[in-house]
Amino acid sequence: MTKAVGQPLALDDESPSRTINETTYRHLRSDLLRCHFAPNARLRFDELRLRYGVGVSPLREAMSRLQSEGLIEIESHKGARVTGISVTDFLDLAELRITIEGAALAKAIERGDDRWEAELAGAFQYLLRVEERMSEDLAGNDERELRHGRFHTVLVSACGSRRLLDFRAVLYAQAERYRHLALAYTKGTHPKRDSLEEHRRLMAAAVARKSKEACALLRDHLQLTTELALSAVRELEG
Amino acid sequence: MTKAVGQPLALDDESPSRTINETTYRHLRSDLLRCHFAPNARLRFDELRLRYGVGVSPLREAMSRLQSEGLIEIESHKGARVTGISVTDFLDLAELRITIEGAALAKAIERGDDRWEAELAGAFQYLLRVEERMSEDLAGNDERELRHGRFHTVLVSACGSRRLLDFRAVLYAQAERYRHLALAYTKGTHPKRDSLEEHRRLMAAAVARKSKEACALLRDHLQLTTELALSAVRELEG
DNA sequence: ATTACCTAGATTTTCGAAAACTTACACTCT
DNA sequence: AGAGTGTAAGTTTTCGAAAATCTAGGTAAT
Numbered sequence: 001m002t003k004a005v006g007q008p009l010a011l012d013d014e015s016p017s018r019t020i021n022e023t024t025y026r027h028l029r030s031d032l033l034r035c036h037f038a039p040n041a042r043l044r045f046d047e048l049r050l051r052y053g054v055g056v057s058p059l060r061e062a063m064s065r066l067q068s069e070g071l072i073e074i075e076s077h078k079g080a081r082v083t084g085i086s087v088t089d090f091l092d093l094a095e096l097r098i099t100i101e102g103a104a105l106a107k108a109i110e111r112g113d114d115r116w117e118a119e120l121a122g123a124f125q126y127l128l129r130v131e132e133r134m135s136e137d138l139a140g141n142d143e144r145e146l147r148h149g150r151f152h153t154v155l156v157s158a159c160g161s162r163r164l165l166d167f168r169a170v171l172y173a174q175a176e177r178y179r180h181l182a183l184a185y186t187k188g189t190h191p192k193r194d195s196l197e198e199h200r201r202l203m204a205a206a207v208a209r210k211s212k213e214a215c216a217l218l219r220d221h222l223q224l225t226t227e228l229a230l231s232a233v234r235e236l237e238g
Numbered sequence: 239m240t241k242a243v244g245q246p247l248a249l250d251d252e253s254p255s256r257t258i259n260e261t262t263y264r265h266l267r268s269d270l271l272r273c274h275f276a277p278n279a280r281l282r283f284d285e286l287r288l289r290y291g292v293g294v295s296p297l298r299e300a301m302s303r304l305q306s307e308g309l310i311e312i313e314s315h316k317g318a319r320v321t322g323i324s325v326t327d328f329l330d331l332a333e334l335r336i337t338i339e340g341a342a343l344a345k346a347i348e349r350g351d352d353r354w355e356a357e358l359a360g361a362f363q364y365l366l367r368v369e370e371r372m373s374e375d376l377a378g379n380d381e382r383e384l385r386h387g388r389f390h391t392v393l394v395s396a397c398g399s400r401r402l403l404d405f406r407a408v409l410y411a412q413a414e415r416y417r418h419l420a421l422a423y424t425k426g427t428h429p430k431r432d433s434l435e436e437h438r439r440l441m442a443a444a445v446a447r448k449s450k451e452a453c454a455l456l457r458d459h460l461q462l463t464t465e466l467a468l469s470a471v472r473e474l475e476g
Numbered sequence: 477a478t479t480a481c482c483t484a485g486a487t488t489t490t491c492g493a494a495a496a497c498t499t500a501c502a503c504t505c506t
Numbered sequence: 507a508g509a510g511t512g513t514a515a516g517t518t519t520t521c522g523a524a525a526a527t528c529t530a531g532g533t534a535a536t
Contacts, residue, residue, distance in 0.1 A: 055490055056491080258519080294489085
């Protein structure tokens, strides 16, 4: 039995957490991405143990994992800190993401099948609805972030390489922290940007298998996001 | 004080292990790369604890880390196994490595400074000597692997992105396992290949800042390695 | 014969305390 | 004053046992 090649690979979120280790990892990760712990903040084991109501073993494992994802930094016998931010790091991250997301997108366009197209259309629909709601009342920023992330994940999910997708997801998470900080700093998104239209054109090019065009649109999308956040990051660095 | 940009980033090996966690990680990782544990082999905590003489906590952390590097796979409450091998996985890995190593090399050529050139020359010299020795007596295969790995690490070390280098290192380690298996299967390297000359030209192009040429040479180098190992991997899969 | 259920043994996961290490502060000596 | 030293408190790391979960084998019911 040969496995279908163009099918999107599983989105490794929504699997049930069967261990304290796993739930602690998700909880702490979420707290880091929301910047509940500020960059460079010290993370003491006792505090975290109390906060999540767990013992040291699962906590240490969760932290070890988050270190390898670049969200925290641990020094032997000296404790852990939230990874710091800087303009140079932000730009390095942004540049690398263009390379990686681009490579993944190109392969997904090459290999994506009907199911991929359908899931992409579905993810876009979710995004569309939340954007509509956002323009009325202001609530639901978390939901928007969730659906935006999901769209981009689905977009490249058919690339065929679990490795590449995992690395992309790590970079996406690192960038999410910067996005969140920049958003909190500027109090709200830039209104002059038609983010939904960007995604629509990106999806259209992908489904039409226009690889070059899709990658260019993706590059522009990422670069614009970077530019809009840059001034905020610049302020936050000092 | 601004940090020098073209300088090679630290090679995160040779730092002293201050914790049992760290030494266990290195020990187990080394055992996996040498295929002391075969692909798909079950890894029981008790066995490993006995083997390395450690408690569960550092062992679990080490294994958790190796899972995130794709060398083992852990299922909740069911135990751990050495990651399996397959032709499709091998080819996916090889293709991704060309992309990632290529991207890193291009940037290193762009940004590398005098120190980078000097370290590269040094790494090549080490490789040269071990290759000479290899053609006389047959011993020292481990040393060759070490110096070969070091050369390629130094080659891209000036790329400026810690993230990219770390990801590259993970892929390199995964490939090392395939190389090792293929080598053991075919009993010795292909004599018709002038590996040293490939590296010499690669270095020359890099130092001469001929980016396109260097990347092409690197691609060929990787592809040739892949092709030579492929038949062995094909046999081993069944 | 097959399925469902139960139990004992094997294995993994988690906890809490002990051990190892770092940091901060007071003290002494030059 | 400043450098060095020792000690106590704070923090991280590790161990060993207890708890939770999985697996295999046997028994009973259909």
